[in-house]
């Protein structure tokens with residue numbers, strides 16, 4: 547069987563700033579019982595995200611195929627777990643053929659950006675996928691209502707209906723009710739699958755299918771990884787090793803994990819990982835505030851930006867280098883006639899070889915100064931490898947949560963800000979919040995400078 551993915555932690559087991567293998571092994575009993583609990587949670591249906599690779603994608607693929615005959619573009623209106631997964635997969639392994647239906651993501655309520663998108667769209671040939679599990683997210687719904695008004699103006703109610711697909715909870719939430727009333731095509735976020743664990747359900751799969759991803763291969767890579775990641779044997783289980791290693795770093799005063807892919811196409815994957823890790827693990831445990839801080843970086847770009855800090859700044863980080871062993875394409879630097887010795891050695895080298903040398907050089911430099919590293923290696927940029935990586939990190943996250951003693955599936959900390967925003971925007975339920983925010987603003991001593 548072809549290898550899809552490798553997690554290699556040998557570079558983390560170094561003397562200077564590294565982790566001791568015996569410390570990792572000491573976590574094995576705890577990790578094994580956390581893995582066993584996940585395994586039985588999956589089998590009993592209480593952790594449905596683990597079962598997503600087994601769901602037949604055909605009906606969804608069929609819907610996407612039909613849409614692609616009619617539309618050249620899909621605009622996803624969604625945010626957080628309702629957009630980052632599909633964006634990560636599409637960037638990495640979506641079709642790059644010229645003219646292939648493109649998927650755009652609109653995740654913000656920035657008016658300049660939104661207007662620019664509206665002006666650039668070919669409305670006739672565009673479908674909109676409104677994705678929100680709760681069905682009540684301010685940003686997503688604001689975007690939907692703007693788009694809906696425009697669609698109705700241009701194509702009438704029927705034409706607007708044909709151009710909208712919503713993805714939301716099968717029963718609850720304001721969007722489900724609205725979709726029923728309007729007769730929109732509505733896909734389901736399976737109950738019990740949280741936003742940041744939802745990339746392998748219609749939330750991620752519909753945009754991916756529209757954008758030409760081989761969804762079956764993505765799911766089969768994820769299924770293969772699931773088998774490995776639910777192994778009770780620590781040294782056979784990449785997710786448990788990843789979680790254990792990260793928690794040991796955290797406990798050794800290295801609370802920052804830099805996730806650094808060496809491939810432009812994996813930049814969005816780093817964003818997806820950061821959300822998964824941050825929103826799942828940054829939690830209150832009793833009186834204690836817990837949580838590692840994920841940081842995204844891009845190799846080699848950030849060698850010329852962040853690396854100085856990793857090398858000579860505080861020793862509070864570990865770096866996960868994500869690499870692609872075999873790129874899809876090759877680009878060679880020509881032989882450099884007349885170039886000085888300082889640069890002539892670049893002649894004849896493939897860019898992939900240069901990237902690999904940069905990665906190895908950076909890793910060695912980090913090791914020498916005592917900044918620990920580890921390697922996640924994708925054999926190539928394929929849907930199978932990516933599916934395996936997504937599943938591995940999705941399993942590693944609750945395992946780390948278990949070791950840290952926090953609930954990796956909720957996000958209570960994001961609610962307060964939302965309440966204030968709803969209050970300011972006039973929702974009666976949060977009138978008190980609006981009032982107290984205005985009072986706080988009025989009472990704040992203003993210190994600021996203008997230019």
Ligand code: PA5
Pocket residue numbers: 625626627628677678679680681682683686740741742743825957
């Ligand atoms: O992971 C999560 O649960 C969150 O990031 C949500 O995905 C995000 O807040 C968007 O929520 P919703 O899908 O309800 O619009």
